[in-house]
Amino acid sequence: MTKEKVAIFWFRRDLRLEDNAGLYHALKSGYKVLPIFIFDRNILDKLENKQDQRVEFIHKALSDIQAQLLSFGSSLLLKYGCPTEIWKNLISDFEITEVFTNHDYEKYAVERDNQIGEMLNTKGIAFYTFKDQTIFEKNEVLSGAKTPYTVFTPYSRKWKETLNEFYLKPYANEKYYQNFIKTYPFKLPTLEEIGFVETGSVFPKKELHEELIKKYDEVRDIPSMLGTSRLSVHLRFGTISIRKLAKKAIVLNEKWLNELIWRDFYMNILYHFPHISEGQAFRREYDNIIWRNNEVEFKKWCEGKTGYPIVDAGMRELNTTGFMHNRVRMITAGFLIKHLLIDWRWGEAYFAGKLMDFDFSANNGGWQWASSSGCDAAPYFRIFNPTSQTQKFDPQLKYIKKWIPELNSFEYPQPIVEHSFARERVLKAYKDALDKK
Numbered sequence: 361m362t363k364e365k366v367a368i369f370w371f372r373r374d375l376r377l378e379d380n381a382g383l384y385h386a387l388k389s390g391y392k393v394l395p396i397f398i399f400d401r402n403i404l405d406k407l408e409n410k411q412d413q414r415v416e417f418i419h420k421a422l423s424d425i426q427a428q429l430l431s432f433g434s435s436l437l438l439k440y441g442c443p444t445e446i447w448k449n450l451i452s453d454f455e456i457t458e459v460f461t462n463h464d465y466e467k468y469a470v471e472r473d474n475q476i477g478e479m480l481n482t483k484g485i486a487f488y489t490f491k492d493q494t495i496f497e498k499n500e501v502l503s504g505a506k507t508p509y510t511v512f513t514p515y516s517r518k519w520k521e522t523l524n525e526f527y528l529k530p531y532a533n534e535k536y537y538q539n540f541i542k543t544y545p546f547k548l549p550t551l552e553e554i555g556f557v558e559t560g561s562v563f564p565k566k567e568l569h570e571e572l573i574k575k576y577d578e579v580r581d582i583p584s585m586l587g588t589s590r591l592s593v594h595l596r597f598g599t600i601s602i603r604k605l606a607k608k609a610i611v612l613n614e615k616w617l618n619e620l621i622w623r624d625f626y627m628n629i630l631y632h633f634p635h636i637s638e639g640q641a642f643r644r645e646y647d648n649i650i651w652r653n654n655e656v657e658f659k660k661w662c663e664g665k666t667g668y669p670i671v672d673a674g675m676r677e678l679n680t681t682g683f684m685h686n687r688v689r690m691i692t693a694g695f696l697i698k699h700l701l702i703d704w705r706w707g708e709a710y711f712a713g714k715l716m717d718f719d720f721s722a723n724n725g726g727w728q729w730a731s732s733s734g735c736d737a738a739p740y741f742r743i744f745n746p747t748s749q750t751q752k753f754d755p756q757l758k759y760i761k762k763w764i765p766e767l768n769s770f771e772y773p774q775p776i777v778e779h780s781f782a783r784e785r786v787l788k789a790y791k792d793a794l795d796k797k
Contacts, residue, residue: 646733
């Protein structure tokens with residue numbers, strides 16, 4: 361291939377052409393832009409289930425990007441392997457002047473980017489990264505004492521005070537699409553060629569239903585209703601712009617805006633308190649808890665066979681669809697931790713393997729909230745009663761009956777543990793642990 365000087369844009373958690381920060385700067389660099397994506401074997405090889413919805417979702421999003429690029433006479437270069445080796449080959453194959461991408465805040469991604477950045481710099485290639493998946497990041501929202509917030513309410517208040525039109529302005533990428541490199545189409549490997557197979561999943565559409573969002577605060581806790589946006593997987597992989605959604609949320613529903621702010625909040629926590637990436641509790645004294653970690657009971661929880669219908673319905677929904685309603689996520693997580701006294705990290709890892717919208721910071725934040733070990737967490741003596749939660753949020757058992765057809769038969773198991781007994785047991789375990797600090 362003739363070597364012409366090119367800038368590379370590296371897609372990761374930003375799988376769209378429009379309103380993409382790093383891509384905007386690449387397209388304005390003065391060089392033709394070669395877009396690439398790397399299916400990273402350091403991540404994929406750890407996935408035991410080769411029918412992974414997330415890999416299929418990414419592959420589908422990349423196919424959509426490829427279709428757009430082909431219409432401009434350009435193409436996406438998709439690679440499969442270990443990033444370090446792939447970048448060595450790219451440096452050999454192309455006359456690369458600059459590399460552009462967007463920030464990723466997770467531990468492995470930060471280490472990978474530091475390594476790739478250093479390698480590129482030694483070759484005289486500039487490596488630029490930009491903020492794209494959050495509205496505010498790192499040190500942009502701090503307390504008056506210039507310290508990171510660890511409680512959501514004051515963080516959200518400062519977030520809203522800091523916000524102005526500048527932070528919501530979309531990047532006008534479409535003005536510069538002619539700056540993509542003109543090339544013959546690169547072949548996209550199939551799912552099978554990277555070791556995965558189709559799941560048959562129907563993915564949520566990338567549509568914002570404004571009427572639904574207007575009623576979000578009224579219906580968001582009812583799992584039998586389509587009362588949430590179902591856009592979390594699109595936010596997770598960047599197939600939709602956070603700026604676009606935040607701008608809509610300001611107009612449509614403040615409660616839904618708060619959900620977007622929670623995303624920023626948990627990424628802010630991950631940035632400022634990296635010890636949570638090492639499997640440690642945010643509040644380290646909670647690592648003193650002595651867990652029962654009964655493997656038989658954990659298996660029953662995973663399979664949705666605890667004898668508590670709201671818990672079992674949630675787990676079956678997760679296992680079947682890769683999605684679980686947020687209210688039910690809180691109930692199932694709280695049950696594992698406080699009814700069964702099983703380490704929250706077991707549940708965190710299980711969700712990480714199953715959730716289509718899995719995002720480390722939000723998943724970790726949610727589990728640490730449920731276990732009372734995290735920032736702004738529920739107090740340890742707050743213990744959800746699955747029965748009263750059912751009466752409040754699924755009184756007609758619409759959600760439960762959808763997922764547990766054998767509910768009123770002998771096939772459905774008896775409760776795995778009695779609520780009052782479990783409550784007293786966990787209160788003692790937490791009190792004993794915290795008395796040690």
